[in-house]
Amino acid sequence: MSSAVATPPLPAGAPLTKKALTADHPTWCPGCGDFAVLASFYRALEKLQYPQEKIVTFAGIGCSSRFPYFVNTHGGHYIHGRSVPFAAGISLGNDDQHVFVFGGDGDGFSIGGNHLVHAARKNVNLTYVIMDNFVYGLTKKQTSPTSPIGFKSKTDLTGAVDQPINPMRTLVNSGASFVARSHATQVNHMTEMMLRAARHNGFSVVEILSECVEFYDGAFDAAIPRKGGTWTLIDEKKHDGTPEDAKRHDVTDEVAAFALAGQPWPGLFGVFYENKERPTKNALEAGLIAKARERTKGASDLDVLQATFARLR
Amino acid sequence: MSSAVATPPLPAGAPLTKKALTADHPTWCPGCGDFAVLASFYRALEKLQYPQEKIVTFAGIGCSSRFPYFVNTHGGHYIHGRSVPFAAGISLGNDDQHVFVFGGDGDGFSIGGNHLVHAARKNVNLTYVIMDNFVYGLTKKQTSPTSPIGFKSKTDLTGAVDQPINPMRTLVNSGASFVARSHATQVNHMTEMMLRAARHNGFSVVEILSECVEFYDGAFDAAIPRKGGTWTLIDEKKHDGTPEDAKRHDVTDEVAAFALAGQPWPGLFGVFYENKERPTKNALEAGLIAKARERTKGASDLDVLQATFARLR
Amino acid sequence: MVSPNTPDSPSGAEPPARPPQSIQDVVIRLAGNSQDGIQSIGGFLARLAGRSDQDVMTYMTIPSTISGGPSIFQVRMGTGEILSSGDRADMLVAFYQHSYDAHIGSLRPGGVLLYDSDHVKPNAEDHRFTQVGIPITSGTVESVGGTAKDKGKNIYVLGIIARLFELDLAKLAALVKERFRSKGEDVVRNAMLAFDAGYAWPQNNLRDLFYRFEAIDRVTSGRPQITLDGNSAVAYGLIAAGVRHGAAYPITPWSSIMEILRAELPKYGGIFVQCEDEIAAISTALGFSYTGQLAITGSSGPGLSLKMEALGWATMAEMPLIVVNVQRGGPSTGLPTNVEQSDLMQAIYGSHGDAPRVVLAPKNVEDCFYMAIEAARIARAYSTPVIILTDQGLSSRIEVFDEPDLARIMVDPKPDLSERGADFKPYPLDGLTHHAPAGSKLASGKYPTVTGLEHDEWGHPTGSGKLHMQMTAKRREKIKALAATLPPPELVGDPTGEALIVTWGSTWGPAREALTRIRKVGVKAAHLHLGYVHPLPNGLEEIFKCYHRIVVVEMNDQGLYGFGQFATLLRARYANPAIVSVTKTDGLTFQVREIVASISQHIESRDLDASLGAASHSNLAKA
Amino acid sequence: MVSPNTPDSPSGAEPPARPPQSIQDVVIRLAGNSQDGIQSIGGFLARLAGRSDQDVMTYMTIPSTISGGPSIFQVRMGTGEILSSGDRADMLVAFYQHSYDAHIGSLRPGGVLLYDSDHVKPNAEDHRFTQVGIPITSGTVESVGGTAKDKGKNIYVLGIIARLFELDLAKLAALVKERFRSKGEDVVRNAMLAFDAGYAWPQNNLRDLFYRFEAIDRVTSGRPQITLDGNSAVAYGLIAAGVRHGAAYPITPWSSIMEILRAELPKYGGIFVQCEDEIAAISTALGFSYTGQLAITGSSGPGLSLKMEALGWATMAEMPLIVVNVQRGGPSTGLPTNVEQSDLMQAIYGSHGDAPRVVLAPKNVEDCFYMAIEAARIARAYSTPVIILTDQGLSSRIEVFDEPDLARIMVDPKPDLSERGADFKPYPLDGLTHHAPAGSKLASGKYPTVTGLEHDEWGHPTGSGKLHMQMTAKRREKIKALAATLPPPELVGDPTGEALIVTWGSTWGPAREALTRIRKVGVKAAHLHLGYVHPLPNGLEEIFKCYHRIVVVEMNDQGLYGFGQFATLLRARYANPAIVSVTKTDGLTFQVREIVASISQHIESRDLDASLGAASHSNLAKA
Numbered sequence A, B: 001m002s003s004a005v006a007t008p009p010l011p012a013g014a015p016l017t018k019k020a021l022t023a024d025h026p027t028w029c030p031g032c033g034d035f036a037v038l039a040s041f042y043r044a045l046e047k048l049q050y051p052q053e054k055i056v057t058f059a060g061i062g063c064s065s066r067f068p069y070f071v072n073t074h075g076g077h078y079i080h081g082r083s084v085p086f087a088a089g090i091s092l093g094n095d096d097q098h099v100f101v102f103g104g105d106g107d108g109f110s111i112g113g114n115h116l117v118h119a120a121r122k123n124v125n126l127t128y129v130i131m132d133n134f135v136y137g138l139t140k141k142q143t144s145p146t147s148p149i150g151f152k153s154k155t156d157l158t159g160a161v162d163q164p165i166n167p168m169r170t171l172v173n174s175g176a177s178f179v180a181r182s183h184a185t186q187v188n189h190m191t192e193m194m195l196r197a198a199r200h201n202g203f204s205v206v207e208i209l210s211e212c213v214e215f216y217d218g219a220f221d222a223a224i225p226r227k228g229g230t231w232t233l234i235d236e237k238k239h240d241g242t243p244e245d246a247k248r249h250d251v252t253d254e255v256a257a258f259a260l261a262g263q264p265w266p267g268l269f270g271v272f273y274e275n276k277e278r279p280t281k282n283a284l285e286a287g288l289i290a291k292a293r294e295r296t297k298g299a300s301d302l303d304v305l306q307a308t309f310a311r312l313r
Numbered sequence C, D: 001m002v003s004p005n006t007p008d009s010p011s012g013a014e015p016p017a018r019p020p021q022s023i024q025d026v027v028i029r030l031a032g033n034s035q036d037g038i039q040s041i042g043g044f045l046a047r048l049a050g051r052s053d054q055d056v057m058t059y060m061t062i063p064s065t066i067s068g069g070p071s072i073f074q075v076r077m078g079t080g081e082i083l084s085s086g087d088r089a090d091m092l093v094a095f096y097q098h099s100y101d102a103h104i105g106s107l108r109p110g111g112v113l114l115y116d117s118d119h120v121k122p123n124a125e126d127h128r129f130t131q132v133g134i135p136i137t138s139g140t141v142e143s144v145g146g147t148a149k150d151k152g153k154n155i156y157v158l159g160i161i162a163r164l165f166e167l168d169l170a171k172l173a174a175l176v177k178e179r180f181r182s183k184g185e186d187v188v189r190n191a192m193l194a195f196d197a198g199y200a201w202p203q204n205n206l207r208d209l210f211y212r213f214e215a216i217d218r219v220t221s222g223r224p225q226i227t228l229d230g231n232s233a234v235a236y237g238l239i240a241a242g243v244r245h246g247a248a249y250p251i252t253p254w255s256s257i258m259e260i261l262r263a264e265l266p267k268y269g270g271i272f273v274q275c276e277d278e279i280a281a282i283s284t285a286l287g288f289s290y291t292g293q294l295a296i297t298g299s300s301g302p303g304l305s306l307k308m309e310a311l312g313w314a315t316m317a318e319m320p321l322i323v324v325n326v327q328r329g330g331p332s333t334g335l336p337t338n339v340e341q342s343d344l345m346q347a348i349y350g351s352h353g354d355a356p357r358v359v360l361a362p363k364n365v366e367d368c369f370y371m372a373i374e375a376a377r378i379a380r381a382y383s384t385p386v387i388i389l390t391d392q393g394l395s396s397r398i399e400v401f402d403e404p405d406l407a408r409i410m411v412d413p414k415p416d417l418s419e420r421g422a423d424f425k426p427y428p429l430d431g432l433t434h435h436a437p438a439g440s441k442l443a444s445g446k447y448p449t450v451t452g453l454e455h456d457e458w459g460h461p462t463g464s465g466k467l468h469m470q471m472t473a474k475r476r477e478k479i480k481a482l483a484a485t486l487p488p489p490e491l492v493g494d495p496t497g498e499a500l501i502v503t504w505g506s507t508w509g510p511a512r513e514a515l516t517r518i519r520k521v522g523v524k525a526a527h528l529h530l531g532y533v534h535p536l537p538n539g540l541e542e543i544f545k546c547y548h549r550i551v552v553v554e555m556n557d558q559g560l561y562g563f564g565q566f567a568t569l570l571r572a573r574y575a576n577p578a579i580v581s582v583t584k585t586d587g588l589t590f591q592v593r594e595i596v597a598s599i600s601q602h603i604e605s606r607d608l609d610a611s612l613g614a615a616s617h618s619n620l621a622k623a
């Protein structure tokens, strides 16, 4: 089996290439948007040049969540909807790791919705890429929390009736310190967003509209120019004092980001929100350790526990 | 035991009084804010005069969640954090019922956070009162998702470090069609908010700052005038075309509500958001039933299933 | 022998030399890709069998990759009673080389291989089978006309099979039309073109290999036959049982039950909610039940694990509920598209604390329908959660059975909102709990609270150890009361003997066939099947006494101590060392031969090869 | 007899007429409200006992209402080995009338009643006890000065007890000072004022009722004694075991473990995360383990039920993890502040699929410490989840034991991030799994995937039934391999006999005492205790053979078939009908007398009342 064939290890110092990063051949349907997301991730990693062993690719369950099998880094395939708290454990357990989480709209916004919010407000340092196809792909076409009203699925034969969530609004509100949106047909833009997200110190999330050709054909055509759609990028404030800059989007303004998320379909693409000031959970916990060690004057584990027991005599 | 002593049934047509609505004596600590919430609920029900058997009082787990034991209506005490989806089943299962859910900040925003969001976006017709004391009371003082940074609890001896959620922002974003905020020291205001929430057709939620005298003494003094705090009500737009009306808060404006939620502590009280237009999940499902029955020309259950089987021959 | 008809040398058009050979029962395996719609061939054959008063059972595999891929559909049809989908095939239809390579081994000696000569090169030296090359792809394309590409291959093959087995043309054509009508006129026309072309092919190219099903007159109920899969049977059973409300979250292979209910319930004035996760789903379902309308939730393994806390609440609050678990390979995400019976222990013991509940397991598709109704009856009568353990095999398998007598069965779902008397208690210690649903008046003026805390008879929380003991006993004794009312289990075979085969759930079929085989070779044995797995019906110890060995056959692991899950339960209750275990975890339903082989190891290692050999030769072998 | 000292007629100030009576062991029950800080009296006495090389065991109840309320603290101290907190009390201190009414029944005939004469009116006609009225409230207020109200009553009573039992004044005073130092000078002063006042009272008011502990020289380890509760012992055991990471969500009675770890771990460079729920908690803990640092999560029943899915993943992915379950009364929210052992079946079978994992159960506070270390060893060595089942009784009970030899025990937590060889496979079929944590280089250049899908040796998903069988066997066999290495279980008593008492977890103590009692009256019996409950150590069948009856004693329900959870497991494995069950669900730890009584029903119904009577008279009764 493919996995038996070992990729030759990288000679020390050799650049990390797509070749080295490639693992199993993706099992996605031909034409699935997820292929492009994978390609962009390879490109982003080629640019980032992290040591291969310091990259972790994790996911929950779903078509999109099969991602880690296709990336030759440390990684795993967890249970449905819980990959974010697992990844938080990785990030806090080993702060040297570059932690990437991939998953779908059902995995992230339905069953996993609450974990997203709490990891985000704690600002755990990791990058989360949501491959949003507005449908449950792996289970073959049920309504997802991002399916638009009227979408005909196996659980809504006559069309979905429940108001879907607004992913950008949800992410901005979650407390994530970096929030961006992209589209699987825009490899350069996806790569750029992934790069900025990866370089962000804190909880960064990128929603990528990634078409499920099998069960939601044409879902995102409205944002594909060659299909008559409109691809509009967010014009970020440059703080250059020019009059036109006034109208530009200030990525540090949560209310503005919230408002921007309300734009009519297909909406805007790019960075909605970015907060470089908030301390990460990683830093906060490191601070607690530093304070505690100060008090114990860096005594050895043995000494600390011994002292505790002495008090219990 | 008290429960053995039956309250005499109401004579038909007699008004529903606090007396009839009173059940077990509350087990809350003396001085707990929850007593006032209970008192306001009695008053609201006295005003609403729903038939007693058509009221349901449900809750999860927590000090606040013991509420149903103290109200003599149909009701129940479910598991921690899941009372909202349970209540959704009650509301959709019997549309005549007036469903009230009570719970704490841990129950509603921590373990139950995702259920709140999805019941809200579906706009299930029920009223949810969150008794927010910024702490885990029943389990004796651990940090809650609303505990402010620096709060010293048993799980943060040196002070909480994680950024808390912003309840109002979270509720506005959830898609709830009625969102209000009150304070347990303001019985009239609480009662008014509960009344408006109950009369609202859809998912209505009221956050009430309710002090835990045992574990978070003085948490909400900043909003108690007699303790030097400021009690500021939201000035709702009257749509009277007057110039001063321009500055007033338009409760139908989500972005404005989101912005209002960002006001510095102790913030504003009253109705942040109200949407009377969105169809309820109850109505949407009733619509599906009507459509289906139209197609089956209201055939009997037996006929419908018989016809299905005929197609399986 | 190699057939004279190789693709290169078509045999010309003489009429068949020999009269059709008479057969009782045939197993046809169609091997291709899931995209080729081989499932629908099976579907057609199954429904035809139904309409022809024949018995039928199908079996299919789902590719584990997302994008589809290799897949098989096996259909066994005949005039006798059919209990399993057949260990090996009498006829193999291979669409591709990989299909041939992977499945030629499943063909019995003397069997017939039909292969698409456009794609497959069989091993000409293989003389075990009759090999027939058919230009399936080109034949289809020709018949339908270039545009349609090779779509319709399945219908072409259906035509061929129809001809080979003298199937009822009229009925089959009708079925094809019914199936495609919705898709428009020309789809129907193309389908019929492909069908006719396939039907014509053997006539012109084969000299023999024509078959006819023996017309043995089996006792038929006279009732019309219906053809459906296990998941549909569960869904319609619930509807017949008056279940009108439910909530769930999708997961394979459970999903189709929720999809059917979501689509069907509104016709009955009901509501099915797709929730954000399995915990919300069971909670919403319990909310429905609380309004007096018994509700259903369901899932497969991972989802069931998430429901354990809420299920415990249902036991404590004594709230009726139906929970369906379509079992798949575990643990964790495991083997999502394979079959296993490894969730039994969790069904019984998965929640913390002593949380007794009822567990039922259907044995075949028809049983899925009636077990659903029985589950609803028990849930209502004992105000308890009831778990139905079905499995991936049952869920997609198609069977034919007597159309249920709905007029007799249908349950009226109306909730009882009548006023409760002044002496009403939600949790009487001296009687069964029957809740006063939200909406019902209480003459006492005292409204009840349902709760997960230990409580007194009025539902008020208590810290009293005495009450906890009493209420624990109440919850236990009501399930024992149910046990006392259960019908004696199904026992077939010798009243005493060497071996008693014990099964639960879908292992029923192959075990029953295994019994027949070993008795054929003179082994005194019987088969005991239990549909009620928890609580067990009383009196089993008497039955066990009559056999040297109690061989429990189930699809799960032998565990740390060498016993499958059901065997573990039986040993715990009866402490009978004669109870032994036969288990497997290869993700496939038991083959009759596997059961026979393992039984032989448990009964004075007597050699049963004879019986194994017996059925090993193809029914299609030349007489 | 009624004491001459009634509140009304204080007996003046003559010195005590009689010399102190010598005793070996005394049970003192303090009954008041949780607000009165009676727990701390017990705490002081316990720690004093520790520092005085005496053995001690305490027991307390927590009021189930939020706002506090009636609560008791019972302390048993003495010079012999103490295994249980004592069935009934030799001395009762009643702070209120309700305390007197509720607990006078727990006082043994001949026992001593001390009551607050400011609040309690005892039944003067009750001649079974020595009744001593003490103005506890007014005495305290006087001593401390009006302002402090009655705060300090507990310390006042501590003084009285110190005097009555000739406790070591210096050590006690030191303890009081240590305890209050942090709260400031005048708190300490007030405390000492109350203490001295209490200490002085008996001298001036009692003629007798003075006691002294016999100085029998027990074999002491010479090591210093430490005094702590079960939850603390678990927490410090984990720290000693090198566990530096964890995540959890609060729940009673689990919370204090997470509170200690959250406060302590940073001192060791570790992190403990409070999560939004139990599912996030176990997921974060698994993430920690994945980085090569064995992590801990824990909860009580409801939280455990929520962890079942993720726990199944840990088994499938073979990820080491420690899960602590502080059991309480179930099912559902149940009896949150009472003890029960009803989560055993869930610990073993709660996840869907065949998901073998390890389950350990400590028998006392000291064992909590060492079991935590053993759990960590096993989790690492076998790359498996390990569940520690402790309970509410153990969690809050205070005991004294030898300070562990940390220098010998402490485990270095460093994760192994060394490069893995070219032949590394995460899931070798021929060996134990030991993961390459994130951060470790792989010489093969091929990085591993951990997964919950069935997988091949490299962690790639598979649909192969053959691999599923092999991997299922791998996961099963590694646990059996562990079983083969387990030490033989603790067996005490006659090598053969009528009855073998079998226990797991905290029923160890009372069962051991019960054994002593029944052997005193001539019953040939033994006690087998199992700390490793899953897998079981091998060879038990040999032990079972030697006794007529195997009596399994546990705190859970008898279930549908009449057997407790552990008895069910033993019967399933050994199919030995001699295995019988003694269970109860009143939310309290077993009393020795209860066990003795139920054993008598299982061994040729011989009458053991003698042995019951034996210990029924108070140790404080006048000689």
Ligand SMILES: Cc1ncc(C[n+]2csc(CCOP(=O)(O)OP(=O)(O)O)c2C)c(N)n1
Pocket (backbone or CB within 6 Å): A061, A062, A063, A064, A065, A079, A080, A103, A104, A105, A106, A107, A108, A131, A133, A135, A136, A137, A138, A139, A144, C249, C250, C251, C252, C278, C302, C303, C306, C333
């Ligand atoms: C606990 C649990 N519930 C349900 C499932 C079934 N399931 C697997 S993936 C999935 C959702 C897939 O949708 P999404 O997350 O959007 O990913 P996609 O396949 O669309 O990329 C579901 C419901 C599961 N594996 N586990």
Ligand SMILES: Cc1ncc(C[n+]2csc(CCOP(=O)(O)OP(=O)(O)O)c2C)c(N)n1
Pocket (backbone or CB within 6 Å): B061, B062, B063, B064, B065, B079, B080, B103, B104, B105, B106, B107, B108, B131, B133, B135, B136, B137, B138, B139, B144, D249, D250, D251, D252, D278, D302, D303, D306, D333
């Ligand atoms: C599944 C589960 N986890 C944890 C608990 C323990 N628990 C009970 S209430 C509670 C939180 C209480 O806080 P909150 O919801 O704010 O209510 P409050 O007591 O403050 O009113 C917790 C953690 C539980 N009962 N069930």
Ligand code: SF4
Pocket (backbone or CB within 6 Å): A027, A028, A029, A031, A032, A033, A034, A063, A064, A133, A137, A138, A211, A212, A213, A214, A215, C066, C067
């Ligand atoms: S089903 Fe949809 S999401 Fe899944 S692989 Fe196919 S195209 Fe992609």
Ligand code: SF4
Pocket (backbone or CB within 6 Å): B027, B028, B029, B031, B032, B033, B034, B063, B064, B133, B137, B138, B211, B212, B213, B214, B215, D066, D067
């Ligand atoms: S602990 Fe706090 S929240 Fe709970 S009853 Fe007491 S004061 Fe109220």
Ligand SMILES: [Mg+2]
Pocket (backbone or CB within 6 Å): A104, A105, A106, A131, A132, A133, A134, A135, A136, A137, A144
């Ligand atoms: Mg999706």
Ligand SMILES: [Mg+2]
Pocket (backbone or CB within 6 Å): B104, B105, B106, B131, B132, B133, B134, B135, B136, B137, B144
């Ligand atoms: Mg709270």
